[in-house]
Amino acid sequence: MKIDKQKEELKISFEDFKKQILEDYKIAFLSRECSILGRREVFSGKGKFGIFGDGKELPQLALNHFFKNGDFRSGYYRDQTLLFAQGLLTVENVFAALYADLDIEREPMSGGRQMGGHFVTSSRDKDGNWLKIIDKKNHSGDISPTGSQMPRLLGLAQASKIYRNHKTKSRDLFSKNGNEIAWGTIGNASTSEGMFFETINAAGVMQVPMVISVWDDGYGISVSNKDQTTKESISEALRGFKRSKDQLGIEIISVKGWDYLALIEAYEFASKLARKSHVPVLVHVTELTQPLGHSSSGSHERYKSKKRLEWEKEYDCNTKMRAWILKEGFTSEEDLEIIEKNISKEVKTSRRNAWEAYQNPILKEKEILNTFLVQIKKQTNNDPNVQLIFSELNSVLELGYKDIISAGRKLNLLLKKNSISSLKNFEKWFSKLNFLIRNKISSNLYSVSIEELQKYKAKPPLYDEKPNSVDGRIIIRDNFEVLFKKYDNLLMFGEDVGKIGDVNQGLEGLQSKFGELRISDTGIREVTIVGQGIGLSLRGLRPIAEIQYLDYILYCIQILSDDLASMNYRTVGKQIAPLIIRTRGHRLEGIWHSGSPMGGMIHLLRGIHILTPRNMTQAAGFYNTLMQIEQPAIVIESLNGYRLKEKLPNNLGEYTVALGRIEVMKQGTDVTVISYGSTLRIVQESEKRLLQEGISIEIIDIQSLIPFDLNEEIRKSIVKTNRILIVDEDVPGGASSYILQQLIEKQNIFSLLDCSPKLLSAKAHRPAYGGDGDYFSKPSVDDVFESIYSIMNESNPNKHPL
Ligand SMILES: Cc1ncc(C[n+]2csc(CCOP(=O)(O)OP(=O)(O)O)c2C)c(N)n1
Secondary structure (H helix, E strand, O other): OHHHHHHHHHOOOHHHHHHHHHHHHHHHHHHHHHHHHHHHHHHOOOOOOOOOOOOOHHHHHHHHOOOOOOOEEEOOOOOHHHHHHOOOOOHHHHHHHHHOOOOOOOOOOOOOOOOOOOOOOOOEOOOOOEOOHHHOOEEOOOOOOOOOHHHHHHHHHHHHHHHHHOOOOOHHHHOOOOOOOEEEEEEOHHHHOHHHHHHHHHHHHHOOOEEEEEEOOOEEOOEEHHHOOHHHOHHHHOHHHEOOOOOOOEEEEEEEOOOHHHHHHHHHHHHHHHHHHOOOEEEEEEOOOOOOOOOOOOOHHHOOOHHHHHHHHHHOHHHHHHHHHHHHOOOOHHHHHHHHHHHHHHHHHHHHHHHHHHHHHHHHHHHHHHHOHHHHHHHOOOOHHHHHHHHHHHOOOOOOHHHHHHHHHHHHHHHHHHOOOOOHHHHHHHHHHHHHHHHHHHOOOOOOOHHHHHHOOOOOOOOOOOOOEEEHHHHHHHHHHHHHHHOOOEEEEEOOOOOOOOOOOOOOOHHHHHOOOOEEEOOOOHHHHHHHHHHHHHOOOEEEEEEOOHHHHHHHHHHHHHHHHHHHHHOOOOOOOOOEEEEEEOOOOOOOOOOOOHHHHHHHOOOOEEEOOOOHHHHHHHHHHHHHOOOOEEEEEEHHHOOOEEEOOOOOOOOOOOOOOOEEEEOOOOEEEEEOOOHHHHHHHHHHHHHHOOOOEEEEEOOEEEOOOOOOHHHHHHHHHOOEEEEOOOOOOOHHHHHHHHHHHHOOOHHHOOOOOEEEOOOOOOOOOHHHHHHHHOOOHHHHHHHHHHHHHHHOOOOOOO
16 A cells, blocks of 8 residues: 555656665665675774764665755765765775775765765866756765754755745756755754754744754664653654644654655655745654664674664664565565675675775885885985885885875985985975875865965055045945845845844845845854855855854854864865855953954864954955955954944945955054054054154054965065064964964064064953953053063163163
8 A cells, every 4th residue: 555655656667666676775785785894894904983874774765765956965974875875975985985095086075084974075176166066966065073964954955945036147057946955864862962953943933945854773872862852752852843734833754764665755745845845844763773883983782782782683774674675575585685695795896996996006106115225225325224114114014105105204314314416206206295195185275275365466445536434334334235236146144134234234224125035134043144154155155144243153163163164175175165254353342242262263263264354444345355256254343343434435345355465554664563453453553652752663454364464474574673563352372373373484584583572462361341341351552552662672771761
């Protein structure tokens, strides 16, 4: 009865239906064999760590039948079966990932950067242009922090809603009328994470087409549902979110993970609802198992009872499917055995092939190095260390590039110490290989190259002869208006962004001009605001997500760090998320509206550009630049600058501020004072008093902390002054130390300095409220004056006594 219904629903003949089931079983079996052999490969020492999809095969195969081109998955490390079923993963790929093969063709998920089980598909061609992702099945780049796939899922789903209701010029690359589903997968235990609930709530409010599957195997490593989830069931716990006849919400379905037909039915229902009506659906897939335990790092016998282990054997979804196939007479036991035997053989062969493909190029390089032995011995007067280095290298069993490079580095030094003439061929080979491998490991942290940024020519703001002097927020607002007209894929959202046009009215009146779809209010939920931005940008839109105050960026710093900042790097440029985060911060009032945690951000968010404009003209210029390139960035506007008067440029939306360029705001000869954001005004205020003391300062606005002074212009200033003061309002040793590190290590200023470099920051504690609080917590004009004066005292105590 059930089978007939399914055939009918899928509109296929019995023969085809049988074929589909057998094909699915083959994939389930192949996937399981990979898990088993992969785990063994770790125990044999060839792979470092293994985490696999065993026990989750069946629901993924069912889901696959409803996953269409243009759809996206945002999932986690258990989803190998789905990718196998979609032809996006080969057995060789699985093993190449286990070995951390650096070759992006053999290990297409991350070129050896990620542990196995973390998947991605490419959205870009080799030249960095968008592929037509509407014609592909898409997987957004997986990450390891569990639950962190959820925020991005919200944006991936929201993109369908945008595309259904708003036609952009490039829509055909990304969407067909917004019919695409964002498929989420998450383990039962990871639903305990706050961001899971935040995503569920936001999806219910926004009514976006996502289908979240919870793979419930009862455990999160060793901790069972009893200690994880209220009522020991996520679908039960979420009942209040369930939609009803009268109220929108989430559709919640529960289905057993070993029941193939029930799974097909569940996914058919879920996908129809999400695709057609944009209703978010949660599919709670229960009674799943973990036959091999959580990962290669421990056995589940430690925490599962004998009874549970026996139950898991009986309810293993592959075993159940096999028994069902035989019971329904789709094929015979003998045929199944032959199929299974062949698959086992195929997996073993593929594993061997993957190992050889991984090792061969490394062995080749070792052979090249061995050919230099005689010459190196000769050049180093038979230094016994040479033979030792070669012997050590040739005794390594599972060779990595690191072994060759390490030997090469040691030989290089010996040659330099002993050689009369250099060994050109060796040097050439070594530096080429060294560069190549390092590049394979470290490329693509940012989507836009330094060379491109260095070449970038900014268009300056232009002014009427008698320009209007306006509040800074007007410049921001009018500039955004031009950008909304210019870029049909630009969207802005955040808390109080829509109706009132942000808390400082930098978007005043724009929602009524451009619509609620493009300029929208969100709940107070910083993690999923960022998630919206990441997901939308992965689907070709250009979001600017607003975090209302810089202090609250800490709520989403994890997702910014783990997901956005690592996106380009972990996918080796296959996916980019050119999300712009708009926020406002630094100095205002009190512990939570005066923070400037720039050091923390700089260190946690490498991969994202961090821009700190001193006023709204510069801020608008940064937005204009960022809309022209595809690089995630955070722009921190000065909270106390919205009501300060600035000249109104007449080329709003057009002028740009280059990234990674400083600006010399005032020339001087004695001390180079480097700052950014709000403290620049404090520095400027100190200038007059310093002049009265005969001290001339050169004031530099860094304005772009990452990328940092790409043309090394600060050095030029220090060549002139030989003295520096770095001023900011972060904690001592925060961003100011980063600035000094850049100057010492990258710009080599150490030898230029006549006296010790000075750093002036805020106190280590949070800034206290009120005028006194500010004065005693943050750098004041007096502090700046005295710091500079003391630098001059160090140089000339007679002229500047203390
Ligand atoms: C944020 C975070 N905390 C802890 C871990 C370590 N960890 C990895 S997997 C895992 C258990 C996850 O269980 P579940 O979500 O049920 O998924 P399963 O592995 O059982 O499929 C834990 C605690 C992690 N990866 N990320």
